[in-house]
Amino acid sequence: MVKPVALLGGKSALYSIIAIAIALALIPLVLGYNMYYVYLAAQVVLVTIMVLAWNIIGGYAGQLDLASSGYMALGGAVSGLLLAFYNVTPWLGMPLGALTAAGLAFLMGYPTFRFGVKEVWYALSTAALVVILQRVFWLIYGSTEIYMPIHRWSWYHLRFSRYEPLYYMLVVILLVTLWLNIRIKNSKLGYYLTAIGEDELAAEALGIDTRRYKLYALLIYASILGFVGGIYVNLTSIVSFRMFDPWLGIVVAVMGIIGGLGSIAGVFMAAVILRTLEEYLRSMFGATIPGIHLLIYGLLLIVVGVLKPEGFAGFLKYFRRRLARGGSGG
Amino acid sequence: MGSAILSVRNVTKRFGGLVAVNRMSMDVRSNEMLGLIGPNGAGKTTLFNCITGVYKPDEGRVFFEGREITGLPPHVVVKRGIARTWQKVRPFKKMTVLDAVTVGALLKIPSVESAKERAREVLEFVGFPKEKFARLGSEITLIEHKLVDLARALATGPKLLLLDEVAAGLRPHEMDTLAKVLLRIRDELGVTMVIVEHVMRFVMNLSERIIVMHEGVKIAEGTPKEVASDPRVIEAYLGTKPV
Ligand SMILES: Nc1ncnc2c1ncn2[C@@H]1O[C@H](COP(=O)(O)OP(=O)(O)OP(=O)(O)O)[C@@H](O)[C@H]1O
Ligand SMILES: [Mg+2]
Numbered sequence: 001m002v003k004p005v006a007l008l009g010g011k012s013a014l015y016s017i018i019a020i021a022i023a024l025a026l027i028p029l030v031l032g033y034n035m036y037y038v039y040l041a042a043q044v045v046l047v048t049i050m051v052l053a054w055n056i057i058g059g060y061a062g063q064l065d066l067a068s069s070g071y072m073a074l075g076g077a078v079s080g081l082l083l084a085f086y087n088v089t090p091w092l093g094m095p096l097g098a099l100t101a102a103g104l105a106f107l108m109g110y111p112t113f114r115f116g117v118k119e120v121w122y123a124l125s126t127a128a129l130v131v132i133l134q135r136v137f138w139l140i141y142g143s144t145e146i147y148m149p150i151h152r153w154s155w156y157h158l159r160f161s162r163y164e165p166l167y168y169m170l171v172v173i174l175l176v177t178l179w180l181n182i183r184i185k186n187s188k189l190g191y192y193l194t195a196i197g198e199d200e201l202a203a204e205a206l207g208i209d210t211r212r213y214k215l216y217a218l219l220i221y222a223s224i225l226g227f228v229g230g231i232y233v234n235l236t237s238i239v240s241f242r243m244f245d246p247w248l249g250i251v252v253a254v255m256g257i258i259g260g261l262g263s264i265a266g267v268f269m270a271a272v273i274l275r276t277l278e279e280y281l282r283s284m285f286g287a288t289i290p291g292i293h294l295l296i297y298g299l300l301l302i303v304v305g306v307l308k309p310e311g312f313a314g315f316l317k318y319f320r321r322r323l324a325r326g327g328s329g330g
Numbered sequence: 331m332g333s334a335i336l337s338v339r340n341v342t343k344r345f346g347g348l349v350a351v352n353r354m355s356m357d358v359r360s361n362e363m364l365g366l367i368g369p370n371g372a373g374k375t376t377l378f379n380c381i382t383g384v385y386k387p388d389e390g391r392v393f394f395e396g397r398e399i400t401g402l403p404p405h406v407v408v409k410r411g412i413a414r415t416w417q418k419v420r421p422f423k424k425m426t427v428l429d430a431v432t433v434g435a436l437l438k439i440p441s442v443e444s445a446k447e448r449a450r451e452v453l454e455f456v457g458f459p460k461e462k463f464a465r466l467g468s469e470i471t472l473i474e475h476k477l478v479d480l481a482r483a484l485a486t487g488p489k490l491l492l493l494d495e496v497a498a499g500l501r502p503h504e505m506d507t508l509a510k511v512l513l514r515i516r517d518e519l520g521v522t523m524v525i526v527e528h529v530m531r532f533v534m535n536l537s538e539r540i541i542v543m544h545e546g547v548k549i550a551e552g553t554p555k556e557v558a559s560d561p562r563v564i565e566a567y568l569g570t571k572p573v
Contacts (some may be wrong), residue, residue: 188436188445195422195433198467202420205382207408207437207486 016265017178024171028164038163040279042235045170046228047252048271052177053224054256055267060190061217062197064123067108068225069248070130071101075226076243077137080233083157084146090158094230101226102219109218113211118200123253127246134244146239158234166235173228178268180220193217254297274300335360335490335522336381336412341390343376343546350376352546353390358490363516363523365537365554367530369567372543374526375417378492382414383407394490408437413488415479417495417526423468427458427478430467434485445485452485453478456511473499477508484515490522491515497532505532512536534558542566 024045031037050068057065075097082088082096108129117125151159160166184190192213195203204210233239259270278293285292334357343351351373358364366374379385381392383404391400394410402410413434422430431449432442439445453463458477462470470478476496483491493512497505509532515521527533533540534554542550542557544566550557557563 186442188440188442191429191433191436191442194425194429198422198424199420201384201404202416202422203433204404205384205408205414205416206434206482207405208433209403209405 017175017182020178020268021171021175024174025168028167032164035163038167039235040276042163042167042170043279044272044275045167045174046232046235047255047275048268049170049174049177049228050225050248050252051255051259051267051271052174052181053221053228054252055181055259056184056193057214057217057221058253058256059259059267060184060193060197061214063214063217064119064253065126065218065221066123066246066249066253067126067129068221068252069243069245070126070133071105071222071225072229072232073130073137073243073245074104074133074229075101076229076233077239078226079230080148080239081146083234084148084239087149087157089156090230090234091156094227097229098223098227101222101229105218105222106215109215113214127249130244130246130249134241134246137244138241141241143241148234148237148239158231163235166231169231170228170235173224173231177224180224184220189213189216251297258300333360334358335395336524337393338377338381339391339393341377341380341387341392343373343380343385344388349546351380351387354543354546354548355390356541356548356551358522358524359539361516361520361522362539363512363525363537365533365540366524366526366543367528367533367540367557368543368549369569371545373546374543375494376546377543378414378494378524378526381407381492382412408486408488411487411489412492413483413486413490414492415476415483415494415496417498419472419475419479421467421470421475421478423466425467426464427453427467427470428463430478431481431485434482435487437486449481449485452481455514456481456484457507473504476500480511484519484521488521490524492524492526494526495528496525497527497529505529509536 027041028038031041050072054065054068057063075094078097078100079090079093082093083090108126112122112125149157149159151157152161154160155165158166158169184193192203192208193216195206195208196210196213200210233243255270255274256267258274259267274297277296281293281296336358338354338356340353340355341351342349342353354373354377356364366377368374376385380387381399383399383402383406386401391398393399394407394412397410399407399410399412422433425433428446428449431453432445435445435448435452436442439448450463454460456477458474458481462474467475467478476499480493480496496512497508500508512523512525513536516523525533525537537554540550540552540554540557541548542560542563544562549562549566550560552560
């Protein structure tokens with residue numbers, strides 16, 4: 001048997017997870033005086049989860065998937081509608097949401113990978129998926145917003161008068177997703193996905209069933225998003241066609257890329273910094289310069305693309321090397 | 331000994347109007363080092379691609395150890411025991427050398443730790459410098475990558491290895507080292523090899539048997555000596571470029 005620490009990818013990974021857990025756990029205690037900040041923190045954690053989930057298909061397996069928001073919204077719709085219409089607990093709704101998203105991912109991924117749809121074409125087809133989902137939802141429910149039931153404090157409904165419970169649930173999911181990333185990275189699956197991301201034909205020639213492994217990555221990614229969707233709808237209290245947001249799918253991919261493809265620390269940093277920055281810019285300039293955060297994303301992408309192709313991860317590595325050099329140089 | 335491990339039967343591959351491989355047949359005998367030569371554009375690489383499943387031949391069949399493998403996808407062909415290297419290198423740039431070879435080793439060894447161990451052994455076996463195991467694919471030279479490519483393929487534990495210009499760009503003494511490695515791969519690991527090579531001295535010394543292709547067709551087959559004095563071979567080479 002492998003020791004648990006080894007499964008986590010070494011001691012340093014375990015320590016960083018613990019450090020992140022403690023930091024995230026403390027945030028509401030610091031910001032709790034203002035509910036809006038806790039709500040924002042929850043949003044940041046949520047987007048980080050999305051980026052970390054994306055990292056499995058986009059970072060490791062190298063597939064430029066833009067449908068993360070679609071899978072999340074689908075899972076959220078399943079869980080939210082069951083709750084709103086049939087009083088089904090999200091504890092059941094979330095796994096069902098995950099299952100539905102995975103089912104859709106299979107329907108999407110099987111033919112896509114079967115017919116070798118790659119790169120730009122893959123990106124386009126996944127972006128289209130979000131739009132199609134949005135249209136379908138709109139055809140069924142129109143533009144009405146479906147509200148989650150109001151409860152002061154119900155663990156059955158996952159409805160609360162404060163944001164902390166949902167925030168902490170998201171933190172737990174974040175940690176699990178982070179752990180899953182590390183676990184995959186150090187496993188045969190991770191080696192195979194990374195090889196696929198590097199060069200599919202070379203990977204194939206080393207015995208990797210690339211279609212099958214890409215599908216595995218897609219299913220894991222979609223399941224996480226489908227699951228977390230149930231919390232998302234309870235956080236915003238609304239299910240509507242607007243959740244199927246093609247732009248969010250792109251932002252998640254951009255964050256993953258800026259974070260440094262396949263690097264866990266980089267992805268985490270990018271999501272936290274960019275999402276916080278976005279909220280900050282929106283609250284400061286949102287009224288005067290709408291969409292300024294989009295501009296910032298674009299600029300960042302260009303800067304990273306030109307200077308540091310490995311994104312934040314490359315930056316971290318560079319920094320660590322300098323530190324190491326400084327330390328041993330004396 | 332001597333029986334055919336690989337049989338290619340009347341394989342044809344076309345690209346539009348161009349017939350890259352034209353009704354090509356050949357047998358590779360168990361545990362031999364077969365040289366496959368021919369001028370640029372002769373169809374050598376395309377033939378490799380037809381054998382390994384990168385391309386599906388338009389006509390003809392391929393048998394490995396008596397079983398048909400025509401048109402099987404590459405990952406199945408490797409599992410049967412045919413590994414290959416690439417003329418145009420396909421490095422895993424963001425992986426370390428050790429990790430890249432580990433990917434190959436994972437085919438037969440499911441545990442990452444053991445596969446890594448195996449990868450280390452294979453890299454040492456092919457003579458890749460130990461201090462560069464942790465280098466990224468993007469940090470090594472093209473020549474070094476040729477060796478990693480060989481190790482990567484070898485780590486899959488093949489019975490047959492198709493080498494597409496592994497010696498290209500090597501200096502004479504490096505070529506001698508590589509020749510010794512290839513002999514050890516055959517003699518100690520029992521791997522059969524087909525060597526595509528433009529460096530005549532290299533193949534002529536290594537292979538006891540040589541097949542010459544020209545414009546998709548096999549034009550000669552025999553010992554290095556027989557082949558070198560074959561008028562059709564001389565003509566094929568002189569017709570394109572002097573040897
Ligand atoms: N994917 C392809 N599409 C179109 N034509 C191709 C393709 N691959 C090879 N060819 C053509 O097929 C012919 C055979 O090419 P191939 O690469 O098999 O030759 P080769 O013997 O390996 O040559 P070299 O010694 O230069 O590597 C050439 O005329 C080449 O241009
Ligand atoms: Mg060639």
